[in-house]
Structures are given as C-alpha cells and as structure tokens.
Amino acid sequence: MNSEMINFWNDKGYLIIEDFKSHEECNELINRSKELIEEQDFNNQQSVFDTVSQSHNDDNYFLESGDKIRFFFEEKANLDEENVKTNKQYIVNKIGHALHDLDDKFIAFSKNEQLDQIARAVGFHDPLLLQSMYIFKQPKIGGEVVCHQDSTFLITEPESTVGFWFALEDANRDNGCLQVASGGHKGPLRKLFKRENNQMKMEELSNEPFPETDTYVEVKKGTLVLLHGRLPHYSCENRSLNSRHAYTIHVIDGKSKYLDYNWLQRPGLKLQGFKNA
Ligand SMILES: O=C(O)CCC(=O)C(=O)O
Incomplete structure (x- = not known):
C-alpha cells in the first residue's frame, strides 16, 4: 500500500487492488461454495426458507446466522420442489455469515498477513473479521442490492466497519458489478438497523439523500475492493x-465497541484477526 493508494482511499472511500487473489484461489472458493450447496437438502428445509423475508426484519433464520453457515435464496428463484432439486446451484443468493471462521477453505482465503497489513494501512489498530458472505448474483435472476452504507448494518462506536470485497469472477455493468458514490463516505450515516426485543427496526439518522452511485467498479476476477x-x-x-x-x-476494529443492538451476534464464536488462521 503506497501513499497514492492511501490518498485515494481517504478521498474516495473505496480502493481497488487488482490481481490480489489468483484465479486458482478464486476457483477453490467457487468450488467450495458448490460443494456446500450440493450438501444441502433445501426441500427438507423449505419451511425455513419460506419465511426468509428480503427485509430480514424478524426472521430468526437470518438473525441467528452470525455464527453459522446459512443459505439465502434469490428472491426471483423458482422454489418449486422439482426446481430446487434439479437446479439447486442457481437459486442461492448468498451464503453467510461465518464462513471465515467455520470452513477450512474460506478460512484459508480470508486470513493472511497481507490482508492484515492492508487493514492496518487503512487505519485499523486491531482488525477483526466480523462477517463473511458468498454472493452469487445468479445469471438472469441475481437480485439488486439496494443502495446502503455498511455501517447501517454493522456498527461500532466509534465507527470502524470496512468491507473487503473479492471478485471471484469478472464483474461488469452487464452482470451487476458494484456501483459506488465516490467520496460519499464523507457524508452522514443515514440509517441504523437496530435489534430491539429481537425485532429489527430501521432508525433514521439523517434524511440527506444518497449521492448517485455512478462509479461503476468493473473489475477482473481476483480483484480486492475495499x-x-x-x-x-x-x-x-x-x-x-x-x-x-x-x-x-x-x-471492525477491536479498539472500537461493538454495539449490542447490532443484528449480528456471535454467541458461539470469538472474533479473530487476519492472522488467527
Ligand atoms: O456484491 C454486492 O452486490 C453487494 C455487496 C455489498 O453490499 C457488501 O459487500 O457490502
């Protein structure tokens, strides 16, 4: 990380690091996600998934997934029994949220010295891996991810959340690459997603509209985006x-306080850093 990269990060609120992972490393994760899906009997778990609301407001399957490996369907997936059986690789929207702690292939991908150094270069004192998600953006039905700030969903005091997003395949305008509001991190936090009596509520902090997310982050397989x-x-x-x-x-930073009202709680897992492989 040179000073040009740090300046870009401070100025724009994102950073692109090309060729961070090899194609082989990406393929290992792609193949592992396929195995994880193959092992699932989604039809027997249908009732669980039927209750998965996209807003994730009061859904225990979602709310208890912080220290587990759980599967969430694409909103537009055909969940007929036959399709779930024959087409299971193409109906999952994401897997979350503790892959980085519970699965050897994901642990190997997620934890290493280089990532620790990058985290420290962007200001972390004690980087801790809070959540992981495998996102599919399936062909034809891959769902939109509405404009948001990650601190809305994962908040510490003071704020410290940073996303480490890895392209496992090429991402471009056609297949729904990330779009960011460059420099928009200097604006206020708009909302907080808070757990109150096991119900989730969205609290508004600021009604300032989001700037346009008009910077297309078109990147090649293996790129890391902060x-x-x-x-x-x-x-x-x-x-x-x-x-x-x-x-x-x-x-998140271990020197910040992780607030109790965050939706994601990990009663079964201690937070670890990039070097705790
Ligand atoms: O991959 C995407 O489309 C969205 C990812 C995202 O919002 C995140 O990683 O915070």
Missing part, C-alpha cells in the same frame, strides 16, 4: 447469462 463503512454502494439486478460471484468480509 469499501468504507459509510460509502453508499449498490449493485443492480443481473439479467445477463453470466453469474457474478463475489466473497465479502466485513472487518
């Missing part, structure tokens, strides 16, 4: 015939 916790970002539906697999880790 996203500041306040940076408004978005990705559109994937109507193309190509998937856009990505893996993302959200990191």
